[in-house]
Amino acid sequence: MTMRMTRRTLVQRGAAGATILTLPGLLAACGGGGNGGGGGGELEDVLNFANWPLYIDVDEKTKKRPSLDEFTAKTGIKVNYFEEINDNAEYFAKVQGPLSKGRGIDRDIFVFTDNSRFPGLLIGEGWVQKLDKELIPNIENLIDAQVSPPFDPKREYSLPWQSGMTGIAWNEDLTGPVNSIEQLFEDPKLKGKVSMLMELADSVGLVMLANGDDPGAVDDDAFNRAADRVQAAVDSGQIVRFTGNDFAQPLTRGQFAASVAWSGDMIQLLADNPKLKWAIPDDGGMIWTDNMLIPLGGDVFTASTYMNFVYDPAIAAEIEAWVNYICPVVGAQEEIKKIDPSLAKNPQIFPDEETLSQVKLFDAEAADNPDFKEKFQAVTGA
Numbered sequence: 253m254t255m256r257m258t259r260r261t262l263v264q265r266g267a268a269g270a271t272i273l274t275l276p277g278l279l280a281a282c283g284g285g286g287n288g289g290g291g292g293g294e295l296e297d298v299l300n301f302a303n304w305p306l307y308i309d310v311d312e313k314t315k316k317r318p319s320l321d322e323f324t325a326k327t328g329i330k331v332n333y334f335e336e337i338n339d340n341a342e343y344f345a346k347v348q349g350p351l352s353k354g355r356g357i358d359r360d361i362f363v364f365t366d367n368s369r370f371p372g373l374l375i376g377e378g379w380v381q382k383l384d385k386e387l388i389p390n391i392e393n394l395i396d397a398q399v400s401p402p403f404d405p406k407r408e409y410s411l412p413w414q415s416g417m418t419g420i421a422w423n424e425d426l427t428g429p430v431n432s433i434e435q436l437f438e439d440p441k442l443k444g445k446v447s448m449l450m451e452l453a454d455s456v457g458l459v460m461l462a463n464g465d466d467p468g469a470v471d472d473d474a475f476n477r478a479a480d481r482v483q484a485a486v487d488s489g490q491i492v493r494f495t496g497n498d499f500a501q502p503l504t505r506g507q508f509a510a511s512v513a514w515s516g517d518m519i520q521l522l523a524d525n526p527k528l529k530w531a532i533p534d535d536g537g538m539i540w541t542d543n544m545l546i547p548l549g550g551d552v553f554t555a556s557t558y559m560n561f562v563y564d565p566a567i568a569a570e571i572e573a574w575v576n577y578i579c580p581v582v583g584a585q586e587e588i589k590k591i592d593p594s595l596a597k598n599p600q601i602f603p604d605e606e607t608l609s610q611v612k613l614f615d616a617e618a619a620d621n622p623d624f625k626e627k628f629q630a631v632t633g634a
Contacts, residue, residue, distance in 0.1 A: 470618035
């Protein structure tokens with residue numbers, strides 16, 4: 253295996269207390285070349301790509317990103333890569349103003365999650381541009397499960413970057429297996445040592461499953477049952493905090509005994525911290541996808557060329573070997589065997605039918621429901 257700084261290493265260092273990436277650093281306005289155009293039929297010199305932190309391959313020795321360097325070598329396009337997305341709503345608030353006025357944001361690609369309301373909203377408002385599919389022949393490598401999402405049925409505006417699952421993680425120094433929401437919310441041994449995710453779809457979705465409701469078809473009663481159950485766990489002192497992926501430090505240190513957590517982060521943590529465990533709850537888990545989109549002002553030609561590049565199975569495997577989330581590219585599983593055969597067998601990275609049968613996608617309309625959002629924000633204290 254080539255020497256590289258793994259995402260696991262950085263997550264682990266964060267768990268140990270080192271400041272790798274801080275929120276102000278993630279949100280700071282970054283400069284960059286950028287063209288501001290909407291696609292002129294020829295490649296630009298620069299691609300500006302906004303993504304979540306720790307979400308692309310990094311070389312340990314050089315601190316560079318090999319797949320981006322390969323793209324530059326192949327096309328001559330420099331990539332300015334901005335790790336500036338920490339939360340869907342937070343990032344949307346940052347870009348909404350200029351996009352609503354028809355202005356660009358000096359980004360050619362940005363990434364939003366399908367269990368939030370934002371991909372559908374961006375498409376509906378006309379704030380993102382259509383892909384140039386003639387430049388993306390590798391789109392044929394998109395896995396069948398991702399071909400027709402509700403917010404973009406023909407994949408005219410988006411392509412998956414990575415997918416992940418939401419389940420429960422726990423620290424074995426403090427508790428045995430935590431396999432249900434009931435245990436998470438009611439086990440007295442966990443009181444004051446439980447965290448949940450700020451994302452409505454993740455946390456409410458898991459609780460809906462535990463209630464016997466379908467998170468893929470949310471009505472008022474089902475949502476209220478779930479939100480009220482979370483509120484009760486807050487009021488009782490069971491839940492101590494709502495987090496993003498910053499649950500890693502307190503979970504590792506023992507400040508949290510159990511956390512609602514994302515699969516990819518936990519793969520990284522588990523590899524170096526055997527006391528940490530993660531599982532899909534007995535009642536089921538959630539699945540979601542982060543999607544690449546081209547905002548107004550972004551260069552469609554250049555962005556589409558990059559999307560085609562990362563849908564090459566060999567490149568997808570190179571990225572996947574570092575990020576360890578669910579890969580959307582057919583053929584990457586075979587390619588990753590050349591890098592690390594154990595990753596090809598991991599059902600959290602390449603889920604089998606049994607694993608997929610245990611997870612649900614959250615109702616996109618419910619994620620955009622203003623009453624639901626307001627009530628959940630009140631629960632989380634946001």
